[in-house]
Amino acid sequence: MQPGQDPYGQQPHQDPTAPPPPPAPYGQQPSSGQPYDPYAQPPTSGQPWGQQQPYQDPYAPQPYGQQPYGQQPYGQPSYGGTPMYPNAGYPAPGGQQNTLGLVSMILGIASIPLVCCYLGLPVGIAAVVTGWLGKQKSAQGLANNSGQALAGLICGGIGAVLGILYIVLVIVGLNLPDTY
Template sequence: MQPGNPGQDPYGQQPNQDPTAPQPPHDPYAPPPAAPYGQQPTSGQPYGQPTSGQPYGQQPAAPYGQQPQDPYGQQQPYGGAPTYPNAGYPQQQGQNNTLGLVSMILGIASIPLICCLYLGIPVGIAGVVTGYLAKQKVAQGQASNAGQAKTGLICGAVGVGLGILLFILSIVANVNLPTEP
């Protein structure tokens, strides 16, 4: 029982009434009971959805010459920053970054390919050439991958340098020095 209301139980039972006793039949024409626990009436809608008079959430038509209200709130709020489509995402319009990527792959691959019959030298040269061409495209604004172009240029040069050094060392190691009789 609640202290402020001694005559009624919060669950709708009268005091000193047996809860297992049969209840009187419900009158279908009686007005609905008051909403318990401060709940708001829902107008017969499921999940407490209020009714707006329009079926399926449709907005009423605006008079001729007036803009209808945006049902999804996509209008800019007062004092808010302007919104742009794809804001925050880089736009790749007319940029071709393939040459820088190829340069980086060739430059990195040239270093381990040195051991395979000096295959690293021509692959490294290709990496240096494509890296140089890719840096030119970045400078012209046609590409945006300067890091890949620089990586291909440097790794290609290292691969060519190591390939030439290994070639020279192999020639020096195979030279027979004259011996005295």
């Protein structure tokens, strides 16, 4: 491209809002006298052969290391390794750690109906422990779901108490003499 030439193909002192000239109708020759070929190379603008720039597809992939300003496109290997995409499969750094509160709430809610299967006590204890740890994470500012952790703590406590009560009632019921 020569200095002073517009990279977008506009001529100097040309109105950019003006419509382009219409192409020659099909079968007629343009004003240059040669037949119109839509697949032909664009005509040269009087430049000598050695100064012409070769056609370069702007959408073609660039050879490795020739990206502008040192940028690498997505999917290109960085440092010779596998393609890396931003945050591919990894949580954002400094993100919230809400797992303990969520697990506590799920275990706490599940511990109440599991009392009838003798699982209310261990699941309730697990809910209380994870709820306590979730509340500590929330107090440290590492999590933002203290309500879930508190719900898991309370439901887990209820499930553990009901589990103990159920086991006591089963043991007492087995030790009662048959009166009939």
